[in-house]
Amino acid sequence: MAKIIVVTSGKGGVGKTTTSASISTGLARRGHKTVVIDFDVGLRNLDLIMNCERRVVYDFVNVIQGEATLNQALIRDKRVDTLYILPASQTREKEALTQEGVEKVITELSKTFDYIVCDSPAGIEHGALMALYYADEAIVVTNPEVSSVRDSDRILGILQSKSRRSELGLEPVREHLLLTRYNPARVERGEMLSVADVEEILAIPLLGVIPESQIVLNASNQGLPVILEDESDAGQAYEDAVARLLGEEREHRFLTGQKKGFFSRMFKG
Amino acid sequence: MTETATTGAQQSFQLKGATVPMTSLELLYFDSDSFEATLRDKIRQAPGFFRDVPLVISLEKYQGAANELDFFQMIGICRRHSIHVVGVRGGDDDHNRLARNASLALIPAGAVRERPAPEPDDKIVTEDVQTPASTPQAASPVAARIVTQPVRSGQQVYAPEGDLVILAPVQAGAEVLAAGNIHVYGPLRGRALAGVHGLETARVFCQSLEAELVSIAGHYKISEDLQDQGWKSAVQIQLRDNLLVVTPLDKA
Ligand SMILES: Nc1ncnc2c1ncn2[C@@H]1O[C@H](COP(=O)(O)OP(=O)(O)OP(=O)(O)O)[C@@H](O)[C@H]1O
Ligand SMILES: [Mg+2]
Numbered sequence: 240m241a242k243i244i245v246v247t248s249g250k251g252g253v254g255k256t257t258t259s260a261s262i263s264t265g266l267a268r269r270g271h272k273t274v275v276i277d278f279d280v281g282l283r284n285l286d287l288i289m290n291c292e293r294r295v296v297y298d299f300v301n302v303i304q305g306e307a308t309l310n311q312a313l314i315r316d317k318r319v320d321t322l323y324i325l326p327a328s329q330t331r332e333k334e335a336l337t338q339e340g341v342e343k344v345i346t347e348l349s350k351t352f353d354y355i356v357c358d359s360p361a362g363i364e365h366g367a368l369m370a371l372y373y374a375d376e377a378i379v380v381t382n383p384e385v386s387s388v389r390d391s392d393r394i395l396g397i398l399q400s401k402s403r404r405s406e407l408g409l410e411p412v413r414e415h416l417l418l419t420r421y422n423p424a425r426v427e428r429g430e431m432l433s434v435a436d437v438e439e440i441l442a443i444p445l446l447g448v449i450p451e452s453q454i455v456l457n458a459s460n461q462g463l464p465v466i467l468e469d470e471s472d473a474g475q476a477y478e479d480a481v482a483r484l485l486g487e488e489r490e491h492r493f494l495t496g497q498k499k500g501f502f503s504r505m506f507k508g
Numbered sequence: 509m510t511e512t513a514t515t516g517a518q519q520s521f522q523l524k525g526a527t528v529p530m531t532s533l534e535l536l537y538f539d540s541d542s543f544e545a546t547l548r549d550k551i552r553q554a555p556g557f558f559r560d561v562p563l564v565i566s567l568e569k570y571q572g573a574a575n576e577l578d579f580f581q582m583i584g585i586c587r588r589h590s591i592h593v594v595g596v597r598g599g600d601d602d603h604n605r606l607a608r609n610a611s612l613a614l615i616p617a618g619a620v621r622e623r624p625a626p627e628p629d630d631k632i633v634t635e636d637v638q639t640p641a642s643t644p645q646a647a648s649p650v651a652a653r654i655v656t657q658p659v660r661s662g663q664q665v666y667a668p669e670g671d672l673v674i675l676a677p678v679q680a681g682a683e684v685l686a687a688g689n690i691h692v693y694g695p696l697r698g699r700a701l702a703g704v705h706g707l708e709t710a711r712v713f714c715q716s717l718e719a720e721l722v723s724i725a726g727h728y729k730i731s732e733d734l735q736d737q738g739w740k741s742a743v744q745i746q747l748r749d750n751l752l753v754v755t756p757l758d759k760a
Binding site for chain 1: 657658659660661662663676677679680681682697
């Protein structure tokens, strides 16, 4: 049975797709057979970040509507061979994601995969509800600003009341806070909320803090999940988050502004 | 089965006396536009307070003409705002005939305990309307509703009869309502409306006052008016002489 993880936020543009690409790559790189599903019908861009947009023949909606089999639609990643992508349709209506259709696809994927990562669209409408409905775990992607925190809070309420687990009275969806685009210098100047502020307000466990970084932009422009940039802060922060997701304890890094030199990093200054 | 209700077969219902708190709207005249505008304004001030409440239209102070008294329009406007008109009180025979035509109950004026209006010229007054009881029963105590999870933005928790106890934060954008008191053992960042049926002795207790709005029996204060007293500390809020008073819990 696969573990189903939704990457969600409420607010748009906070880094859900970036996170879905890196987390799924990270899980797969550790040998877990992983599929990442793009639920953002009409605006797909997961395939761009995963650099497989030219290999899309069939999509999620084709499978739901019986126009293609799952095997025809799944795209195998070229870098990590335990990773698959199920792309969204760019041409269909959001309503094409029916509950039964999504259930059918997820049930079938569950038989052969270890992890199913669902990249949610922004908002709290149909597409976002479909993406979170079957989740066992939720990565709530939040930027350190008031409006993003508010939307994350909203999504947490929806996870508690509208997910399959809540409707069936099962153990609640496991919630993780992932703070992204974190800029310590701006936090220190009081222009952004701090990690502590966001944790205090949302009151869920912290999975990781991803620094704001030009490398993220460069990587996505090249179709490279940033976790594969092993040398970068953001890549390492995502790698830490994957480790924590799998139960490892890791200290949080990249929380302070001053760039630490090699020696101070070695000796934990 | 249906005809044998009196002859030993299981009855499909029993009649019981009940005292139902209601909100009454004291109508001075009726004009659909200004009616809706006033209603909208009241709802905006305290949205949760009016949601799905039963409303009685009181005609005791009605000054308009009988032929302007369009109950169907009133019901329609209220419906649009999730308020349910259940009956009228007072008024003359013409008024009552119109009300009956609109399937509204006629509630005897004497059955009502008057309460002072929150503001002198408020047309919506909260009070207890006692429906006549056929078999009066002593009211049994209502257990508090207890919530252990955070109340998140966009969520609403309502205790329609007793107290509401929340053992977690009430987040900004969330709303908690109770007929009785509200206790929040965590920060109160959203909206809290106690005594929603008009109980003026209801109180709000919280571990940290950061609320967007606090209301007791329809008297409310918004965030900016709350900040100069007990903000971000443990307080209780109660109604004294129609004013919300905030006091620190350690001095209570
Ligand atoms: N840590 C980061 N540092 C810098 N830029 C980032 C970071 N994370 C994401 N971005 C950039 O922010 C933009 C939005 O990211 P992304 O597409 O992942 O967000 P999203 O939440 O999926 O958006 P949508 O709601 O539109 O689906 C992209 O340009 C991305 O490269
Ligand atoms: Mg996206």
